[in-house]
Amino acid sequence: MSGIAMPEPDAEAIAKRDWLIDALRGIVPGEGVISTPEELRAYECDALSTYRQVPMAVVLPETVEQVSKVLALCDRERIKVVPRGAGTSLSGGALPVTDGIVLGMGKFNRILDIDWANRCVVTQPGVTNLGITRAVEHEGFYYAPDPSSQIACTIGGNIGENSGGVHCLKYGLTTNNVLGLEMVLTNGDVIRLGGRHLDAEGYDLLGLMTGSEGLLGVVTEVTVRILQKPETLRAVLMGFPSVEAGGDCVATIIARGIIPGGLEMMDHPAINAAEDFCNAGYPRDAQALLICELDGPQAEVDHLIDTVTDIARDLGATYLKVSQSEEERLGFWAGRKNAFPAVGRISPDYICMDGTIPRSELAHVLRRMQQMSAKYGLRVANVFHAGDGNLHPLILFDANKPGELDNAEAFGADILKLCVEVGGVLTGEHGVGIEKRDLMPEMFTEDDLNQQARVKCAFDPTQILNPGKMFPKLHRCAELGRMHVHKGQMPFPELERF
Amino acid sequence: MSDRQHCRPVNIDELREAVAWAVGEERTLEVRGNGTKAGYGRPVECSAVLETTGLAGIDMYEPDELVMSAGAGTPLAEIEAALAEKGQMLAFEPADYGAILGGEAGRQTIGGVFAANLCGPRRIRSGAARDHLLGLQTVTGHGQIIKTGGRVVKNVTGYDLCKLLTGSMGTLAVMSHVTFKVLPAPETCGTLLLTGAARATLLGALCRAMGSAFDVSSAALLPAAAAARSTVPDVSLAGGEVAALRIEGPAPSVAYRISRLEDLLHDGEIECARLDPDGSALLWREIRDAALLDRQAPLWRISTAPTAAADIAGEREDVLFDWSGGLIWATGDERGDLRARVDATGGHATLVRASPELRSAMAPFHPQAGPLRALSRRVKNSFDPGRVLNSGRMYEGI
Numbered sequence: 001m002s003g004i005a006m007p008e009p010d011a012e013a014i015a016k017r018d019w020l021i022d023a024l025r026g027i028v029p030g031e032g033v034i035s036t037p038e039e040l041r042a043y044e045c046d047a048l049s050t051y052r053q054v055p056m057a058v059v060l061p062e063t064v065e066q067v068s069k070v071l072a073l074c075d076r077e078r079i080k081v082v083p084r085g086a087g088t089s090l091s092g093g094a095l096p097v098t099d100g101i102v103l104g105m106g107k108f109n110r111i112l113d114i115d116w117a118n119r120c121v122v123t124q125p126g127v128t129n130l131g132i133t134r135a136v137e138h139e140g141f142y143y144a145p146d147p148s149s150q151i152a153c154t155i156g157g158n159i160g161e162n163s164g165g166v167h168c169l170k171y172g173l174t175t176n177n178v179l180g181l182e183m184v185l186t187n188g189d190v191i192r193l194g195g196r197h198l199d200a201e202g203y204d205l206l207g208l209m210t211g212s213e214g215l216l217g218v219v220t221e222v223t224v225r226i227l228q229k230p231e232t233l234r235a236v237l238m239g240f241p242s243v244e245a246g247g248d249c250v251a252t253i254i255a256r257g258i259i260p261g262g263l264e265m266m267d268h269p270a271i272n273a274a275e276d277f278c279n280a281g282y283p284r285d286a287q288a289l290l291i292c293e294l295d296g297p298q299a300e301v302d303h304l305i306d307t308v309t310d311i312a313r314d315l316g317a318t319y320l321k322v323s324q325s326e327e328e329r330l331g332f333w334a335g336r337k338n339a340f341p342a343v344g345r346i347s348p349d350y351i352c353m354d355g356t357i358p359r360s361e362l363a364h365v366l367r368r369m370q371q372m373s374a375k376y377g378l379r380v381a382n383v384f385h386a387g388d389g390n391l392h393p394l395i396l397f398d399a400n401k402p403g404e405l406d407n408a409e410a411f412g413a414d415i416l417k418l419c420v421e422v423g424g425v426l427t428g429e430h431g432v433g434i435e436k437r438d439l440m441p442e443m444f445t446e447d448d449l450n451q452q453a454r455v456k457c458a459f460d461p462t463q464i465l466n467p468g469k470m471f472p473k474l475h476r477c478a479e480l481g482r483m484h485v486h487k488g489q490m491p492f493p494e495l496e497r498f
Numbered sequence: 499m500s501d502r503q504h505c506r507p508v509n510i511d512e513l514r515e516a517v518a519w520a521v522g523e524e525r526t527l528e529v530r531g532n533g534t535k536a537g538y539g540r541p542v543e544c545s546a547v548l549e550t551t552g553l554a555g556i557d558m559y560e561p562d563e564l565v566m567s568a569g570a571g572t573p574l575a576e577i578e579a580a581l582a583e584k585g586q587m588l589a590f591e592p593a594d595y596g597a598i599l600g601g602e603a604g605r606q607t608i609g610g611v612f613a614a615n616l617c618g619p620r621r622i623r624s625g626a627a628r629d630h631l632l633g634l635q636t637v638t639g640h641g642q643i644i645k646t647g648g649r650v651v652k653n654v655t656g657y658d659l660c661k662l663l664t665g666s667m668g669t670l671a672v673m674s675h676v677t678f679k680v681l682p683a684p685e686t687c688g689t690l691l692l693t694g695a696a697r698a699t700l701l702g703a704l705c706r707a708m709g710s711a712f713d714v715s716s717a718a719l720l721p722a723a724a725a726a727r728s729t730v731p732d733v734s735l736a737g738g739e740v741a742a743l744r745i746e747g748p749a750p751s752v753a754y755r756i757s758r759l760e761d762l763l764h765d766g767e768i769e770c771a772r773l774d775p776d777g778s779a780l781l782w783r784e785i786r787d788a789a790l791l792d793r794q795a796p797l798w799r800i801s802t803a804p805t806a807a808a809d810i811a812g813e814r815e816d817v818l819f820d821w822s823g824g825l826i827w828a829t830g831d832e833r834g835d836l837r838a839r840v841d842a843t844g845g846h847a848t849l850v851r852a853s854p855e856l857r858s859a860m861a862p863f864h865p866q867a868g869p870l871r872a873l874s875r876r877v878k879n880s881f882d883p884g885r886v887l888n889s890g891r892m893y894e895g896i
Binding site for chain 2: 203
């Protein structure tokens with residue numbers, strides 16, 4: 001384990017392990033409770049694999065009733081619970097705790113209803129993101145958010161992280177595409193939010209749950225909106241001699257009123273890593289490469305392609321290519337979609353950062369990043385969801401060299417602080433998890449964080465769900481609930497308080 | 499009203515002081531902007547008024563970044579005018595609740611728009627206010643200044659309190675400044691009118707259009723009585739139920755999509771006609787503000803699955819269907835029969851406009867039961883344990 005500390009394990013909870021496993025087997029019979037060290041090892045980390053911890057047990061429930069009973073048991077016995085989908089979190093969101101259990105939702109893997117007339121799908125949370133699109137594509141529909149892990153990541157995990165993808169500039173994030181949820185609170189209560197209709201009747205708890213990183217409740221059913229596939233998709237590849245020119249092109253496209261389906265940028269190191277890896281046909285000499293994808297009716301796409309190429313030419317593009325076939329369009333994307341493995345081949349290890357900045361700060365941020373790269377003696381390659389300002393700097397390092405992981409993490413932290421400094425945020429789509437937990441005070445005051453912690457207490461007063469994630473400091477709920485008492489009496493003394 | 503304390507802070511520190519004062523003195527605050535929605539929600543008596551109109555003005559507008567930031571008390575009209583100057587808009591097209599509630603049109607504040615999570619006919623394509631709020635500065639019922647979100651569209655840092663506070667009707671925190679996403683206004687728009695068929699056939703046609711690849715941005719159905727009230731002659735003179743589909747975008751694309759939709763929907767029964775951009779703008783504004791219904795009678799707003807619309811509305815004439823049937827505006831019904839039907843099919847029914855007596859007798863917001871109700875109370879407690887802010891406005895005890 002490297003620099004990020006997890007809460008001190010609770011010896012009392014660990015002492016209860018054997019009793020707990022029996023009790024869990026009483027709720028989830030058969031193979032549903034995993035307790036041998038060999039089998040537990042499969043769950044010791046998520047996609048942030050530099051951090052590993054073995055949980056006391058893994059429970060794989062199959063029914064909502066079992067989820068409810070497991071949570072109620074753990075709530076009563078003060079056993080920590082880490083919910084898990086496919087374990088693809090890049091921020092350590094599904095990292096287990098040694099004094100708790102993992103609640104794996106993998107067996108909730110069925111699509112329950114495809115409602116064509118209302119254009120929505122009701123599914124269990126363990127279905128993969130791509131699985132939803134696969135189930136509806138024969139009728140020309142798809143599910144819009146497309147995180148790059150979509151082949152493996154689950155829709156339940158997408159709710160937890162409010163996942164995005166390359167198309168969210170035009171089609172929104174998970175939160176803009178989910179209609180309903182069923183979830184279980186730590187006290188065992190089963191709650192339904194939304195449904196096949198739009199917007200909430202009271203507080204928008206559906207919006208709050210989306211992106212809550214498994215800290216508020218366990219999702220047991222999801223209803224998402226599906227969209228009809230656009231008639232036409234075409235992409236333009238544009239190479240520029242400077243990052244500034246590439247950034248100007250992005251700003252101009254948007255200023256002209258065009259919202260592309262996807263608008264991605266890669267810097268020089270990323271272009272060359274991708275080219276070495278898969279020969280996508282990218283211009284190796286370009287300092288910035290843009291991929292702009294336009295989708296919609298044929299007439300609209302052709303019209304907008306002309307506008308975009310004119311803009312690029314005016315801004316001095318040194319390379320310009322419009323896809324003439326579906327095969328060519330996919331070829332344009334091949335390099336971008338393989339950017340992570342491509343970088344993996346030129347470096348023994350890398351970490352992927354995930355800040356968001358105002359687009360106008362792009363050139364400034366990339367320049368500062370180059371200075372940091374020199375200071376830390378580590379290379380960095382950038383892929384960038386340019387349309388929405390979401391940066392993914394990949395910091396290259398060698399974990400076998402002593403101190404280099406710590407050095408890379410310090411570099412990463414400096415990049416994220418820079419993002420906040422220029423008006424951006426710590427994480428655009430990967431979540432806070434453990435990775436960015438200790439940087440939260442860069443963005444939020446103590447009052448801000450305490451209010452978020454109070455919301456956590458409203459859902460999970462014993463704080464058993466996914467502890468050690470998101471918040472740098474843990475407070476007891478009673479301590480946060482303390483309020484001003486005037487003249488020795490509370491207003492509304494009859495109301496329940498946590 | 500005159501003997502109630504009236505606070506009108508002009509900056510966030512004064513706002514914080516006003517809330518802290520109310521907490522300390524055990525006052526209850528009626529939180530309001532211009533007061534256009536005073537008749538919306540449960541009638542409650544507060545001991546003081548906290549007005550946000552002093553927190554006014556556009557602080558930041560960067561058209562290339564598609565983002566604007568403004569004081570919560572800034573008039574929506576001022577914001578829309580600034581956006582129009584740059585060819586941009588609030589894509590969620592907030593309805594004018596001033597007009598809907600029988601008051602003056604065009605007086606809402608941007609804070610009120612977010613506090614009530616307003617939207618319009620484009621909801622089905624572009625979302626509601628909730629989908630456009632990026633960042634907030636607020637003062638909670640603890641008397642503390644809280645920041646949430648930011649100014650960028652992609653942000654998962656911490657809980658999404660912007661979503662929670664949008665639509666919370668000022669019961670959790672008082673908004674001081676809002677930062678939100680803006681979008682380019684479409685180059686042009688057109689409307690395809692469908693007539694000549696029965697309600698069920700027309701609702702089916704709307705659903706088919708929504709399931710097509712032609713990117714319909716709004717889909718409404720007007721019963722004959724509603725259509726007759728339109729100021730757009732093509733609609734008012736149609737002489738029966740009228741369905742309408744809005745198509746927006748670059749001119750060649752709009753022309754192409756309208757003709758493809760005609761091909762798709764035109765059959766022996768359904769007749770098609772087109773509205774020009776001016777007529778379109780007028781019609782969708784009338785639909786947005788439920789202006790085609792009786793403007794005095796109690797008004798219900800029902801959100802449901804589009805396929806449930808026909809069952810919920812039955813043969814009622816005093817209704818208006820938007821969102822391809824997913825939104826029903828209905829007048830009358832002082833007994834709440836519609837809400838009972840919504841309970842059976844899924845969705846929620848809000849009594850938007852009614853006398854104070856009716857709003858006391860019948861919960862204006864769709865009642866919540868059991869664990870969800872308890873959770874909503876705990877969320878209220880987490881922001882406003884002393885029940886200082888707009889308490890009881892949404893639900894009793896919240």
